[in-house]
Amino acid sequence: MAGSAANNTNNTLKSLLKLFTLLAIAGAAISSRLFSVIRHESIIHEFDPWFNFRATKVLVNHGFKHFWNWYDNTSWYPLGRATGGTLYPGLMLTSGLIHNILHSINIPLDIRNICVLLAPAFSALTAYTTYLFTKEVKDARAGLLAAIFIAIVPGYISRSVAGSYDNEAIAIFLLMFTFYLWVKSLRLGSAFWGAITAMSYYYMVSAWGGYAFIINMIPLHAFVLVLMGRYSPRLYISYCSFYTIGTLASMQVPFVGFNPVGTADHMAALGVFGLLQLIAFSTLIRQHLPSKQQFDTLLRSVLVLGFVVGVAAMALASHKGVIAPWTGRFYSLWDTGYAKVHIPIVASVSEHQPTSWPSFFFDLQMLIYLFPAGVFFCFHRLSDSIKGEASVFVIIYAVFGSYFASVMVRLMLTLTPIVCVAAAVALSTLLDNYIQDPDVEGEHQVENKETDHNTQHNVSHNTSQKAFTPKNKKTKKDTSISSTREKVIEKMQEKAGIRAPDARLVVLINVVLMLIFFVFHSTWVTSNAYSSPSVVLASKTPQGETLYIDDFREAYNWLNQTTSEDAVVGSWWDYGYQLAGMAGRTTLVDNNTWNNTHIATVGKIMASPEEVSYDILRKHDVTHLLVVFGGLLGYSGDDINKFLWMVRISEGVWPDEIHERDYFTPRGEFRMDEGAAPAMKNSVLYKMVYHRFAELFGSRPAVDRVRQIQLPKKGPQLESLEEAFTSENWLVRIYQVKQPDFLGRSFKDAIAFEKAARI
Amino acid sequence: MNNLLSVLGLILFVNISALAATVNDNIVKSTKLFHSTAHSTTTYHVSGVDDGTYDILISPNEFDQLSHLSVSLKESGEQLPYTWLNGDSYVQPYNFKRLAVQLPPNTPQLTLVLSISLNNPSTPLPSQLTQDDLAYSLSFKTYTHVVTPYHTNEMRVKVRAPTSKIHRYGMTHDDSKTTKNGGSMVYGPWMDVAPYSIPTDHIEILYEAAGPRLKYEVSERSAQVSHWGNVVSFRDDIVVRNNGPSLKGQFTRLTHQAQTFLNVLPTNIATMLSVRLPALSEEVFFVDQIGNVTTSHYKQGDGHSSHSLLQLKPRYPLMGGWKYSFSIGWENSLRFAAKLARDGTTRLSIPFSSTPEDVAVDRHTTRIILPEGAQVHSVYVPFEVDVQYETTTSYLDTIGRNTVVLSKHNTSDAHNGDVTIVYSLSLFNALRKPLAVAAVAFALFSAATLLRRINTRI
Missing domain, CATH: 3.40.50.12610 (Rossmann fold)
Structure with a gap:
């Protein structure tokens, strides 16, 4: 009893410490984005934010209905633009909502200030979400590291300084939040969390065209899990609840409309949805068929037939024009020379150019070399039956994120979160090994495993899946062998080698220095490269005065x-x-x-x-x-x-x-x-x-x-x-x-x- | 007095017999012209007053341009009360307006001073100018006489222009009694002028302007009083227009830069506007619709000087006919603006406006937002204004703040005087805001505590 009480206070202390750390991270995230406000003024930056700001003012001044049906005849003269139906309204609705709530409790904050400070506020939320996501991948320690990284990493700050009132300001938060909810719903196998994921996805669809990344990443993750033989009812439940609700919800956004069922960009999600139905169906049949051979024949024929019919249907639909082909902008992602020839408008924008090598280091600093290590450690964690799925997600995201980031400078933004997560996993694994007492760590691991096995057991019991039990035993054997081997090595290394006190000190000092340099680099880059409103230019006179x-x-x-x-x-x-x-x-x-x-x-x-x-x-x-x-x-x-x-x-x-x-x-x-x-x-x-x-x-x-x-x-x-x-x-x-x-x-x-x- | 014309006979005026005894010994009217405004002082040496009132006539032209008017005794400087007589019985020739001044009792002989300020008294000539034209002129027209309902022994009209470059200054018909010295002109003396004699002759002065003719089309001030913050925060929203000859053709930066470099800028350009703020003003800002205007300068006055100077430079030079809208704001400590009286009331003094010299304001509105729950006892303004009351809801208010709205058509720097408001604020009302916030916070915490204890798991 006494032990549990001590444990309790220890836990309270830990969660309090965690809370304060997260609050400090949020503070760092917000304050490092305020350079431009302090140096210049509270002003909307660059080009697109000015449109978003104007649209928000229409929403706030004329009401939601007017905004929704807004026909702007002062742009694209003399054609005009049906603005209400051709924009992603999430950003404007968010700041409009904040504005209305604040005004209803008599805090008459100017809409301009809300718009200017929206991105920093959401970056604090992004940091918290990244913490939650990384917690799903590894643990809270890695989560805190990831939150610190994402809070001040220049790659993300570049698009979320105060005044940069663009869709990305809230979209990165929504991206990470949707991914976190997806991984969580997958772990719990819960339709409820699947639906929440779908709602978060809906918010993302209403906020940014980059939602296509989510609707391709999640099906890909599900598909890879199936290929790896990790199909489970949890996957079925969470994916199907996410896909059905998410697709229906996303079609409510006027600008998206029937795209989720009509364009090639969204067909992967539909295909995986169909595949999962086939697999679920076959699993069901297997339970009811007596002999294994009968089942195999049936399975094979059904799978092949289903696949052939599905592909044929899609091909026909594409041919007939029911499914719109890939858009030009999408092609330009695969062929970097495509845009220059066919869509010069896309190519004329500097942020659509391929990324140069130095900009990776410029935007991510030490994270860029911790990133592969983190992905490597994720491969290590694949054996973990539950958290391994999140690791698979990290690996896929890392591969695709890296590709896209190298094609377009702009997409560096989507790579940044996963770099932070992977780097945090790498660094926290390193720190785990060098800070923690080996015994304590061992205990912890055992605890972890026990809880994992419990949940696994429950699930397998509930759905009575015999096929997966042998595998489980195998992994158990593997881990027991490796753990005894580790113990032997540890004992050998206690006096000398990599776990000796001096070796630990060297590594820890190195890590601390790296972290300090990272903070300096990030602050420097933020201050010098990403905090100019570009509407006002500042320069120094020879006397040192600002001009x-x-x-x-x-x-x-x-x-x-x-x-x-x-x-x-x-x-x-x-x-x-x-x-x-x-x-x-x-x-x-x-x-x-x-x-x-x-x-x-x-x-x-x-x-x-x-x-x-x-x-x-x-x-x-x-x-x-x-x-x-x-x-x-x-x-x-x-x-x-x-x-x-x-x-x-x-x-x-x-x-x-x-x-x-x-x-x-x-x-x-x-x-x-x-x-x-x-x-x-x-x-x-x-x-x-x-x-x-x-x-x-x-x-x-x-x-x-x-x-x-x-x-x-x-x-x-x-x-x-x-x-x-x-x-x-x-x-x-x-x-x-x-x-x-x-x-x-x-x-x-x-x-x-x-x-x-x-x- | 050949060129004088007695306009109407006695029958038109009902009260002529009652006034017959009053005689003006001497009248001197001196008008000081600026570009957008003019100040005029008329001294009446009066004798034989018997019924305690003295009537002054204001010409319709002056009445339209009138922004500020006061009548005082020359010896003591005491301000005298007056009323406008607008009734049908006072129909005046040529639409003159009649002002009845209440004199102190038993003073048969006295000297009255009528001082008036006028907005836009002169018209610019020509009506259009190119950027290369360096100068423009202003034309000012007035009567050669001071029209009064009494017999006048001697009168003079003096006019002073802002520059000595006067192109024309004579009277239309007869120049024999006109003297000019630099920028000052004297017309008269006219002897033994009959009551209501309105001369057909006019004075017309055409003088070269030395600067732009500026006008505030909109001037709105809000002054918010905060006891907790111990400050009055001001904000002035202004639309200024260069009311001189409008620009002919287009604006060329090259010409403007050359003129600036050679220091030969046309007088019709406004590049800078100086606003005097109270000394020790803090948190000064100068913004327009799209943010901070980075071209302004602020000279903070210290304890010794009576004011700080805010030099506003619009984003672009104001050519003739162009306008520019902007806002300025600052904060003053409540220490200098408010005094706590013995009976618990607060006496607050707020400047009605901070109009720069020589700027005509079409309509000025001052909104004084008192602390939440404050009760207004009295409002004192040293000139005629429209007073209205409304409620403003601002940061974390529960019942809103009482607001005094003062507005006036045609104002100028003559109206930069203080408005005094006496109000009371009870202790409960002073604590209302922290109490309200505390109550809401407490309610939220209680709700959170309750919700945490309810098990929602199915």
């Missing part, structure tokens, strides 16, 4: 305050969301890139000579054109550097009118200076960017700092456009489209006439 370059907001605010409310602003699609969010003006194209032709139209406007562009501009009611020019400041992400993509995209739609070749000099150079190709010099973009730029330098030669070139003394002449606004550092230039001449002259004639009249 803010706020040209984007200057120009957007100018548009908002001085142009008429029905102005239509044309710009390359990158700035569409920001224009709508900050300037509140109608845009032609934006980051939603759903209509390639429309984007190509804007590309054509930019790439064509003025006479051609002017007609298109008039036809689209464009009043203003916006270009970004970094030549004065040395800002390399400007429109000239994106120009080739504009040309390529519009060439894809108008191959007769736009030719990429024309924009290069005969010698194949892409030049902006005196020797630029005629098509280049006549293009509207070139004219808008360099309009009167040379005059800024007076008598000195004009230099474009991004491309390090000297510009011709006489700049390009604009005829149908006039400069309306240029920001302080010439970063953003806005041009007004002239009305047609009132006498019906061409602009060239009109300008010539004016000039003559003035002399």
Whole structure:
């Protein structure tokens, strides 16, 4: 009795310690994401978050119904966009819900602040979920390590700093939560937890297009388990409850609709669902058939027939077009060159490029070399009858996550959680061996095994599965042999070898140093690489003062305050969301890139000579054109550097009118200076960017700092456009489209006439 | 006085006989012009007052532009009460407005000072300017006389322009009695002017502006008082417009940068706006719809100076006709703003506005949000305003906060004076918030404790 009481207080102490550790981890996760708020302000970052923020404001200001049916006629002018049905509403609904709850208890927090701080808040939840997940794979010690890793690892922070109000902000939490629930429901074999998994999956579907990863990972896991001969009723129950409820639920999201039953991306899940039915059916038959041979024949014929019928049905459905084929974006995952040829819009985005080697180290630091070790230890744990299933999951996830992360920089994000889990497993196994007293550890292991066997026994008893009992015995034998061997080795090593006190000290100091360096590296990367809002640029003057370059907001605010409310602003699609969010003006194209032709139209406007562009501009009611020019400041992400993509995209739609070749000099150079190709010099973009730029330098030669070139003394002449606004550092230039001449002259004639009249 | 015209006979005015005895010995009206506002002081040397009131006429033009008005005795500086007479019996020629000033008893001879502030007294010329035009002019028109219902022995009208670059300053018909010295003009003296004599002649002054003509289209202040935080937090939401000649053609950054470099910026551009905040203001911010404006400067006043200076630089230079909307905010310690009286009431002084000099405000609203549960006893404002009461619900409120809403059409820096509110706050109301939070927290813990003890397992 006394012992159990002591044990009890010990347990309470442990759980209290765990609680405080988790709270500290949550604090670290949140505070390390606040660099940008402290350094700049509470502001929405980058491009997509501005759309999400605008949508959230629509939800909060006009109510759910309006949001759900929201038709946005200020974007994709004149087409408009049925926004309510073409977005993943999970993110907006989450922050809208938080906003409404806070307001109902009279905490009038501004919606902007909720949106800015949503990602850090959810990162704390992600850390906790990763703890739970790793606990399912190994134990609480590894769980805490994994939680620490995920809390501060740059690979995840890159997408979840304060202000980065994007789908990924909550999606990574949901991803890990769904996986945790899946592993847990699989361990318990419970339909209840399977249904909870499905609900979490539903939330994920409503939040991020990356849900496809879940709906392929879980079936794959189930399939691999079947192949490994680890089929169990637990698998059947949890998978079937997850798949049926999850699929039905996911179809409630308007943007997803009938995709879960109609596209190839989701067919693996359906196939595994069918397979599990066949296996379950055959197991049932076996119990009722007397002889083994009869059963085998039946099994084989049914399985083969089922497989053939299933594959044939799917092939037919694909052929007939009932099942939509794989989307182009999906192909680009398998063939890295695919996007460049067939969907230049996808390829033009920098985050869709293949990952470079240093960025793995940059984003994951020491975790990247602990990661394989962790996967190795997971192979070790496969023999564990229950937790082995979670290990299988980790291994599959690790393999696929690594592949996807190496194909696209952006998918580094999905790899990061599993790297943290695997690294935590590796490090905690190391620490287990070097910190814990071997005796205590042995006891613990025995305890563990006992409980495991108990549950296993219960399950096998309940379902009376004889086939699995012999295997069990085998593993028992294996473990008893290995444990006696371990004991012998341990005794030998007590005095010298790897368990000697000095050896332990060396390893532990190493681990502690590694962890400390990891913290330093993560903080450094977060602070330097991932905490810039990209709306405001900060630089240091030679005196050490911070200089803010706020040209984007200057120009957007100018548009908002001085142009008429029905102005239509044309710009390359990158700035569409920001224009709508900050300037509140109608845009032609934006980051939603759903209509390639429309984007190509804007590309054509930019790439064509003025006479051609002017007609298109008039036809689209464009009043203003916006270009970004970094030549004065040395800002390399400007429109000239994106120009080739504009040309390529519009060439894809108008191959007769736009030719990429024309924009290069005969010698194949892409030049902006005196020797630029005629098509280049006549293009509207070139004219808008360099309009009167040379005059800024007076008598000195004009230099474009991004491309390090000297510009011709006489700049390009604009005829149908006039400069309306240029920001302080010439970063953003806005041009007004002239009305047609009132006498019906061409602009060239009109300008010539004016000039003559003035002399 | 050839060019003076007695407009109407005596029959029009009911009370003319009663006023007959009052005589103005001397009237001097001096008007100081700015770009968006003007301050005018009229001194009346009056004798022979018998019934204790003195009537002042305000021209319809001035009445439309009027933002602030006060009448005082010159000797003592004492403010005198007045009423507007709007009844049918006071129909005035040319729609003049009539003001009846209550004089102190038994003072047959006295000197009255009428000071008025005007918004947008002058019109810009020309109406459009390109970015290359460096200067613009303002035109100010006024009567040559001070119109009064009494006989006047001698009167003068003085006008002072902000610059000495005056293009035109004479009267329309006769310039013989006009003197000009630098930027100051004097018209008169006019001797023996009959009651209600309205001259047909006008003064027109065309002067070159030295700066932009700015206007606040919207100016809304909220001042939230917190006893627990010991602060008053202010927030001003403002839409400022450059009300000068509007920009002709387009804005060119190149020209603007060249002009800035050579220090020859046109007078019609506003690049900076200085707002005076109380000294020791803290937590100052300057934001607009899309966040922090990184171009502002703040000069913190210390204990010695009476104010801090917030220099606001809009994101883009304000060309003619352009507008810019923004918000500024700051906090002041309650120590300087509120005093606890013996009877337990709190006497709170809040500046009505912080309008910079020479900015005309179309309509200003000040919302004073008192602590939750505070009861308002009295509100004192040193000028005419509309007073309304409402309830604001804010952080963790249970019953909402009593709010005094003061609003006024046409204001300027003449209205930067303090509003005084006397209110009381009971101990229970002061403790309401912590009690409410504690009660909810306790209820949550109890619920959690109960739920943990219920076995939900089936």
